[in-house]
Amino acid sequence: MNPPRLRLFAPALLAILLASMVLAVTLGPADIAPMEVWQTIGHRLGLVAESPVGRLREAIIWELRLPRVLVAAAMGAGLALCGAVLQALTRNPLADPYLLGLSSGASLGAVIFLLLGATLLMPLGAFLGAGAAMALTLLVTQLLGGVTPSRAILAGISISALAAAGTSLLIFWSVTADSYREILSWLMGSLGGVVWGEALPVLAGVAVLGGLLLVSGRALDAFAFGETAAASLGVDVARLRWLLLGGTALLTGVLVSIGGAIGFVGLVVPHIVRLVTGSRHRLLLPVSMLAGAIFMVWTDTAARSLFAPRELPVGILTALLGAPIFLLVLFRYRRIT
Amino acid sequence: MSAGLEISEMSVRAGGKMLLDGVGLMAARGLVTGLIGPNGAGKSTLMRASLGLMPVSGGRVRFNGADLLAMPGRDRARLAAFVEQSGGTDARLTARDVVLLGRIPFQSLWQSGPSPEDERIAGEALDAVAMRGFADRLYHTLSGGEQQRVQIARALAQQPQLLVLDEPTNHLDIHAQLATLTLLRRLAAEGATVVVALHDLNLAAGFCDHLVVLNAARLVAAGPPETVLSPALLREIYEVEAVVLAHPQTGRPMLAYGPPTISAAPPQ
Amino acid sequence: MRPLPHFLCLSLLLTAPALAQTEYPLTLDNCGVTLSLPAAPERVVAIRSTSTEMLLALGLGERIVGVAFQDGLAAEPWTAQSAVLPVLAEKLPSPEVVLEAEPDLIYAGWESNFSLEGVGERATLGALGVATYVSPAACRSIVPPKLSFDAVFAEIAEVGALFDAGDAARALIAAQQAALAGIAPDPRGLTALWYSSGTKAPYVGAGRNAPQMMLEALGLENIFAGVDDGWISASWEAVVDADPDVIVLVDGERNSVAQKKALLAENPITSQLDAVIHQRYLVIPFAAAEAGVRNVPATRDMAAQLAGLSFTP
Numbered sequence: 001m002n003p004p005r006l007r008l009f010a011p012a013l014l015a016i017l018l019a020s021m022v023l024a025v026t027l028g029p030a031d032i033a034p035m036e037v038w039q040t041i042g043h044r045l046g047l048v049a050e051s052p053v054g055r056l057r058e059a060i061i062w063e064l065r066l067p068r069v070l071v072a073a074a075m076g077a078g079l080a081l082c083g084a085v086l087q088a089l090t091r092n093p094l095a096d097p098y099l100l101g102l103s104s105g106a107s108l109g110a111v112i113f114l115l116l117g118a119t120l121l122m123p124l125g126a127f128l129g130a131g132a133a134m135a136l137t138l139l140v141t142q143l144l145g146g147v148t149p150s151r152a153i154l155a156g157i158s159i160s161a162l163a164a165a166g167t168s169l170l171i172f173w174s175v176t177a178d179s180y181r182e183i184l185s186w187l188m189g190s191l192g193g194v195v196w197g198e199a200l201p202v203l204a205g206v207a208v209l210g211g212l213l214l215v216s217g218r219a220l221d222a223f224a225f226g227e228t229a230a231a232s233l234g235v236d237v238a239r240l241r242w243l244l245l246g247g248t249a250l251l252t253g254v255l256v257s258i259g260g261a262i263g264f265v266g267l268v269v270p271h272i273v274r275l276v277t278g279s280r281h282r283l284l285l286p287v288s289m290l291a292g293a294i295f296m297v298w299t300d301t302a303a304r305s306l307f308a309p310r311e312l313p314v315g316i317l318t319a320l321l322g323a324p325i326f327l328l329v330l331f332r333y334r335r336i337t
Numbered sequence: 338m339s340a341g342l343e344i345s346e347m348s349v350r351a352g353g354k355m356l357l358d359g360v361g362l363m364a365a366r367g368l369v370t371g372l373i374g375p376n377g378a379g380k381s382t383l384m385r386a387s388l389g390l391m392p393v394s395g396g397r398v399r400f401n402g403a404d405l406l407a408m409p410g411r412d413r414a415r416l417a418a419f420v421e422q423s424g425g426t427d428a429r430l431t432a433r434d435v436v437l438l439g440r441i442p443f444q445s446l447w448q449s450g451p452s453p454e455d456e457r458i459a460g461e462a463l464d465a466v467a468m469r470g471f472a473d474r475l476y477h478t479l480s481g482g483e484q485q486r487v488q489i490a491r492a493l494a495q496q497p498q499l500l501v502l503d504e505p506t507n508h509l510d511i512h513a514q515l516a517t518l519t520l521l522r523r524l525a526a527e528g529a530t531v532v533v534a535l536h537d538l539n540l541a542a543g544f545c546d547h548l549v550v551l552n553a554a555r556l557v558a559a560g561p562p563e564t565v566l567s568p569a570l571l572r573e574i575y576e577v578e579a580v581v582l583a584h585p586q587t588g589r590p591m592l593a594y595g596p597p598t599i600s601a602a603p604p605q
Numbered sequence: 606m607r608p609l610p611h612f613l614c615l616s617l618l619l620t621a622p623a624l625a626q627t628e629y630p631l632t633l634d635n636c637g638v639t640l641s642l643p644a645a646p647e648r649v650v651a652i653r654s655t656s657t658e659m660l661l662a663l664g665l666g667e668r669i670v671g672v673a674f675q676d677g678l679a680a681e682p683w684t685a686q687s688a689v690l691p692v693l694a695e696k697l698p699s700p701e702v703v704l705e706a707e708p709d710l711i712y713a714g715w716e717s718n719f720s721l722e723g724v725g726e727r728a729t730l731g732a733l734g735v736a737t738y739v740s741p742a743a744c745r746s747i748v749p750p751k752l753s754f755d756a757v758f759a760e761i762a763e764v765g766a767l768f769d770a771g772d773a774a775r776a777l778i779a780a781q782q783a784a785l786a787g788i789a790p791d792p793r794g795l796t797a798l799w800y801s802s803g804t805k806a807p808y809v810g811a812g813r814n815a816p817q818m819m820l821e822a823l824g825l826e827n828i829f830a831g832v833d834d835g836w837i838s839a840s841w842e843a844v845v846d847a848d849p850d851v852i853v854l855v856d857g858e859r860n861s862v863a864q865k866k867a868l869l870a871e872n873p874i875t876s877q878l879d880a881v882i883h884q885r886y887l888v889i890p891f892a893a894a895e896a897g898v899r900n901v902p903a904t905r906d907m908a909a910q911l912a913g914l915s916f917t918p
Contacts, residue, residue: 028840029840029846030845030846055877056845056878057846059845059873059877060842060845060846060874064841064842064845064874091427117864119804119860119864119868120804179859181803181808181838182802182803185806186805190806192806192841193804193805193806193872194805195872195873195874215446216446218446221428221430221438222441224426224428224430224435225425225438228385228390228419228421231410232388232414232417232419233438233441233442234442235410235441274429275429278429278431279428279429279430279434280434282450304840309837309840310837311806311838311839
């Protein structure tokens with residue numbers, strides 16, 4: 001793609017994202033006409049005088065669908081951003097947001113809280129678990145001789161395995177049939193029942209941390225030829241590494257605590273975007289966020305509407321859809337690879 | 338205060354080994370200083386250490402009077418550019434993108450993209466290495482020699498006063514080798530300080546104003562090529578027999594090698 | 606099991622009280638496996654409370670040599686009896702532990718209890734001389750027809766036949782039928798949600814198993830009656846859209862009624878339901894929520910609760 005078309009890419013994706021969200025909020029098990037949905041939202045925002053639907057339907061639209069669609073977009077954006085940043089930082093195409101043991105730690109934290117009976121506090125447990133796992137990973141990395149990308153990856157793999165084993169053990173030992181179902185949908189990743197109380201931290205996290213990562217991420221271009229080259233270009237490699245690792249870990253922790261371990265998005269969306277836009281991070285990072293957001297909005301809408309009144313954990317769909325899409329894009333751009 | 342790069346008592350220790358042992362050199366402004374020596378002598382280490390790209394155990398580095406190691410990395414990057422040997426990447430960048438990396442030390446955090454000034458400078462850098470036509474080609478599709486030239490262009494985009502290159506002629510054909518070294522001489526003539534590590538002693542002899550010889554982490558000799566490249570030095574350091582001639586046109590030293598002095602038996 | 610043998614069994618027991626004796630060897634088909642008993646089982650291992658209670662209700666408590674995966678003690682009047690039963694495991698015991706109790710029959714409440722990760726596969730146990738029986742309503746490999754009280758009574762009759770306890774079975778069935786007949790379906794045409802578990806996505810009773818059976822007897826329309834499954838993972842949106850008049854809360858050990866009420870009241874969307882605002886709840890203990898001898902008493906209990914609910918705004 002030549003530069004002039006590339007420059008239109010981001011605004012075009014933004015328009016698609018907004019249109020997707022406007023459309024997604026009208027879809028769901030409850031049969032509400034699109035016009036009524038938009039009017040209700042307008043009414044809640046003080047733009048429309050009267051609500052066209054009853055109290056319950058208004059609650060469905062405003063308390064369930066709207067926060068959920070927003071969280072889906074934010075989650076997709078955040079995961080894709082973290083994946084892209086980590087892939088550049090570690091110069092490893094297989095890096096994903098859960099690299100530092102984050103999702104395994106979060107799963108363990110969530111299971112512990114679930115088994116203690118604090119089901120409603122599972123997000124907190126997940127966040128604490130993610131934090132603990134990351135701290136352990138960084139500790140191990142330091143003990144191995146200092147934080148370098150390859151050491152961080154190896155430490156992350158081992159801490160992940162440890163946390164996963166702990167989770168499996170707890171599940172086997174203590175989980176009854178119904179709580180097993182809850183855990184399973186959390187492990188696969190699900191946005192079920194997301195309300196404003198959970199949506200706001202996610203949106204704030206993506207806005208603040210995402211912004212931070214976007215800005216510092218520009219220096220990631222310098223890493224294209226390794227850390228020595230980046231240092232020779234005046235990049236403070238150590239500080240940037242900590243900033244980016246910390247920022248992605250924190251953001252991923254927030255996302256995982258609400259949505260569980262939604263897989264694939266953080267790993268493959270950056271690759272797909274890279275095939276189209278190239279590796280310049282000033283473009284890759286924001287476009288990855290937009291592409292990830294669009295992808296999640298649609299897969300989550302499918303997860304909650306396709307088999308109504310049943311609800312599927314969205315992680316199943318991201319995995320099912322993700323791989324074929326990736327193959328398709330690879331094939332389309334095979335002349336380039 | 339002398340203009341140019343002044344390294345004194347540089348020592349680098351890693352993993353229990355001395356990679357550099359009290360090495361010093363003086364690379365004057367306006368001259369091309371060649372860094373030569375056998376493999377493993379410490380040339381790469383010296384270049385990296387003097388640019389703050391690796392930890393040092395001791396020593397000082399001054400450039401145009403300023404302490405190069407004490408200044409912030411960004412300021413240093415505006416003064417000095419470094420060209421590495423291997424330029425491999427998985428990133429999907431065009432040649433122009435790679436050259437534009439050289440403008441990073443000049444770009445503010447809030448800049449949304451390269452400025453027109455950045456693009457102009459990048460274009461000029463590509464012209465200098467005769468790679469303008471390759472600007473929109475993807476870097477990883479270029480040959481080794483073309484990639485090398487793009488790397489040099491990237492360094493030029495930094496508009497450096499100090500240019501340090503680690504064996505930049507390795508993958509180049511003869512024409513490109515000579516063109517690159519001619520470019521370096523021109524840059525030096527325009528006021529830059531150029532330090533270049535070279536494998537080929539004839540190129541070193543033909544294009545460098547000043548030579549610094551390293552062997553086994555130590556400084557062995559320094560001076561103009563005529564003085565440094567003696568048959569005695571070549572015998573001791575490189576273990577080869579050579580006759581030093583004068584180039585018919587330029588008058589610069591030229592080496593004609595005899596057979597190596599080591600036995601033909603395989604190494605133990 | 607096909608309905609015909611059920612019917613035959615039942616009518617046999619009802620019309621010929623003198624033939625309450627079982628003839629051995631007894632062969633019958635249970636969830637795709639042929640069961641062959643040379644004599645009445647003397648040593649039974651019961652897995653899950655529904656199995657234990659069935660045996661206790663038929664007066665077969667002495668023959669229980671071990672229980673596993675129970676949901677607490679049995680209901681009255683068998684609570685004291687169940688307290689002294691040997692517990693093999695909190696969850697599923699390994700095959701070794703089960704075989705150590707030397708059972709001649711293992712009676713399981715779920716088909717999945719008989720697996721390599723559970724007490725062992727049915728064929729393997731059969732080859733070792735241990736007969737295995739799965740509660741027909743819990744059969745998954747062969748999907749049973751929609752659960753009805755007749756099917757529950759047929760299981761009582763079948764278990765009675767297995768143990769040569771035909772008299773006890775007949776008496777129990779008669780008592781339960783009478784009790785069931787005494788339940789008048791609520792005439793108010795109310796809709797109901799059967800909320801079993803789940804926080805992010807509610808696990809609810811759908812149209813094919815015990816929840817539907819009991820709701821129908823109560824005269825309540827299950828909002829998920831149209832879904833052809835026992836239980837499904839639904840969405841809160843579908844629940845709120847259906848706006849059920851009454852919510853049945855299953856009281857589980859980990860997921861108690863108190864927790865469910867708190868969740869419903871605190872959730873910004875369910876808290877808007879009339880049923881939640883006015884606390885129109887029916888409570889059923891977890892152990893009574895699957896096919897077993899407790900369904901009828903639990904339905905009676907819920908009918909009484911339902912009669913006590915007021916719907917004046």
